[in-house]
Amino acid sequence: MDTPNRSIECTVDQCRYHCSDCDYCSLNTVRIGTHEMNPTEKQCVDCRSFEVKY
């Protein structure tokens, strides 16, 4: 049973750290980053703690 971290809302159901029954992350902290040299839009920013659910 995942314990939701109510400080980290997340809707990425494909991530192994996503709570199975609610839209929260189960990690204590997450790292946010970017894959762009000069991020200017939401789409430029990523959760670097993401790992795909198997």
Ligand code: SF4
């Ligand atoms: S690690 Fe990132 S992508 Fe995965 S559930 Fe947590 S906040 Fe969402």
